[in-house]
Amino acid sequence: MLIARSPLRITLGGGGTDIPSFARNYGGFWISATIDKYVYVTAIRPFEPGIYLKYSKIEKVKEVEEVDHKIIKQALYMMKLKTPQIEITTLADIPAGTGLGSSSSFTNALLKVLHTHYRKSISTKHLAELSCELEIRQLKQPIGVQDQYASAYGGINCFYYDTNQYERGIRVMPLRINYETLMDLEDNLLLFFTGFSRQSSDILAEQEEKKNDEEMITNLNTVKQMGFEAKKLLEDGKTKEFGEQMNVHWENKKKRSKNMTNPKIEHWHDLALKNGAVGGKLVGAGGGGFLLYYTHNKNLLRKKLTGEEGLEEVRFKFDFEGTRMI
Numbered sequence: 133m134l135i136a137r138s139p140l141r142i143t144l145g146g147g148g149t150d151i152p153s154f155a156r157n158y159g160g161f162w163i164s165a166t167i168d169k170y171v172y173v174t175a176i177r178p179f180e181p182g183i184y185l186k187y188s189k190i191e192k193v194k195e196v197e198e199v200d201h202k203i204i205k206q207a208l209y210m211m212k213l214k215t216p217q218i219e220i221t222t223l224a225d226i227p228a229g230t231g232l233g234s235s236s237s238f239t240n241a242l243l244k245v246l247h248t249h250y251r252k253s254i255s256t257k258h259l260a261e262l263s264c265e266l267e268i269r270q271l272k273q274p275i276g277v278q279d280q281y282a283s284a285y286g287g288i289n290c291f292y293y294d295t296n297q298y299e300r301g302i303r304v305m306p307l308r309i310n311y312e313t314l315m316d317l318e319d320n321l322l323l324f325f326t327g328f329s330r331q332s333s334d335i336l337a338e339q340e341e342k343k344n345d346e347e348m349i350t351n352l353n354t355v356k357q358m359g360f361e362a363k364k365l366l367e368d369g370k371t372k373e374f375g376e377q378m379n380v381h382w383e384n385k386k387k388r389s390k391n392m393t394n395p396k397i398e399h400w401h402d403l404a405l406k407n408g409a410v411g412g413k414l415v416g417a418g419g420g421g422f423l424l425y426y427t428h429n430k431n432l433l434r435k436k437l438t439g440e441e442g443l444e445e446v447r448f449k450f451d452f453e454g455t456r457m458i
Contacts, residue, residue, distance in 0.1 A: 133176045136245035137458045139166035139451040140225070140232035141282040142323070142415050142424055144307075144366070144374075146359025148385065150276030150291070152268065154352050159295045161359045163307055163366075164282035165317075167448040169225040171234055173241040175249040176219045183208070184219035203235075206266050207242050211250065218249065226446070229329035231416020233279030239263045240283050240455040248457055259455060260284035260302075277302065286454025288314075290363055313369045318450060320371065320426055322433060324443040326397060328420025351387055358384070375410035375426030382413035392418035400441060408433035422446070 146162030154160065178184055183199060185191040191200060195215050199205040204220060220242070228234045240263050247254040254262070263280035267273045281291055285304055293302040309317075358381055365374040382401070386392045397414060400423060404412055408429030415422045423443075427433045437443045 133174055134245050134248050135172060135174045135458050136241040136248070136455065137170045137172050138237040138241035138244070138283045138455040139286055139453070140169045140171070140234055140237055141166045141279060142232065142321075142422075143278065144288070145362030145381070146356055147278065147381075147416075148276075148388065149352050149356045149359065150278040151274075151352075152276065154349070155276070155293060155295075157295060158349065158353060158356075159293060161290070161292050161356050162278055163288070163290050163359060163363060164278055165288040165307075166282055166286045166451040166454065167232075168451050169232070169446065169448060170451075171225075171237040171241050172223045173238065173245045174221045174223075175245045177217055177249075178219045181215070181217045183216060186219075186221040202271055203239055203266065204242065206270055207239070207246060210243075210262070210266060210270075211246055213250075220245075227329060229420070230325065231414065231418075231421025233283060233416070236263055236267060236275075236279030237283040237455075239267055240280060244455050244457065256284050256454060284455050287452045288450060307363065308367050310369065313366060313371060314450070316369075316371045317366075317426075318448075320375075320428060320430065322425050322427060322430060323415075323446045323448060324400075324423045324425070324437050325446060326400070326414075326420055326423060326443065328394075328397075348388065351384055355381065355384055371426065372410055372428070375412075378411035378413045378424070378426060379405070382411075385413065385418065389418060394419075397423070400437060400443065403436055403441065404433060407436040 141164045144163040144165055149160035149162055183193050185201060185204060193199055196205060196208045196213060208216060224234060226232055226234060240259055243259060243262055260281045264277050267275060281302060288307045290305045290307055291302055362374055362377055404425050408427045409425040410427055412423060412425035415424045434445060438445050
């Protein structure tokens with residue numbers, strides 16, 4: 133049995149500027165950090181012919197065109213397999229629709245295990261590009277490229293791309309932070325699940341519809357500039373100031389969609405800021421998923437959000453391996 137593992141991610145700056153309608157015209161920049169929560173995809177050759185799939189559903193079909201799972205189906209087409217003899221199983225540490233990039237992490241793990249299963253090599257760069265090709269160009273999902281690149285490379289990285297070089301022009305540079313700053317972030321960034329899951333494509337589709345809206349363009353340009361500011365703050369070791377900037381980012385992010393937040397999320401956010409959080413935001417496209425906070429009083433924040441409000445904390449360390457076979 134072959135097992136591929138792909139990490140989930142949190143965004144530290146510039147999130148949202150990787151959407152095609154903005155990136156092609158204005159360029160983009162973001163900082164992503166992968167964490168030790170993973171999506172796993174296994175592949176094995178069964179004794180009997182056919183395609184056997186085990187995820188939230190179970191499928192057993194003879195040909196690729198009969199597969200229901202859109203990403204698996206398209207990946208098998210991309211591998212030029214019409215009637216493969218293969219069994220694919222998927223597992224995840226965190227449920228889908230929670231803002232940590234699980235869909236693209238799954239796509240990366242799937243493509244990695246399929247290439248290994250059929251004895252084909254694939255570089256990290258090509259893996260990220262192929263995932264973007266599958267999700268954005270072929271399946272026409274209204275998403276960006278952050279998740280595919282973040283999970284493929286792993287680590288804490290800055291991603292740049294210039295206008296008219298969307299996807300294939302993306303440059304990846306490690307965030308230049310020292311060991312003390314890295315430990316500071318691991319110790320003082322806390323992640324809480326809101327209990328709400330949602331499809332990021334719903335909110336991102338709304339953003340896509342406003343691609344020519346001057347207010348939307350201004351908002352994303354502001355977020356991009358904040359991404360560069362976050363880079364400098366972190367590389368200078370100014371984690372408290374970075375935490376404070378997360379609040380400004382969240383206020384800008386909420387302006388992009390009426391579905392970005394809801395009264396419960398706002399209630400928890402206000403409580404967090406009054407109980408130990410320096411700053412924070414909702415991770416991902418919005419509408420649900422995880423709240424991420426930087427704090428110097430972890431016990432107080434945990435007591436309020438987990439002990440009194442009933443939110444579940446997911447404790448994490450950073451991942452520096454990216455998508456790989458295990």
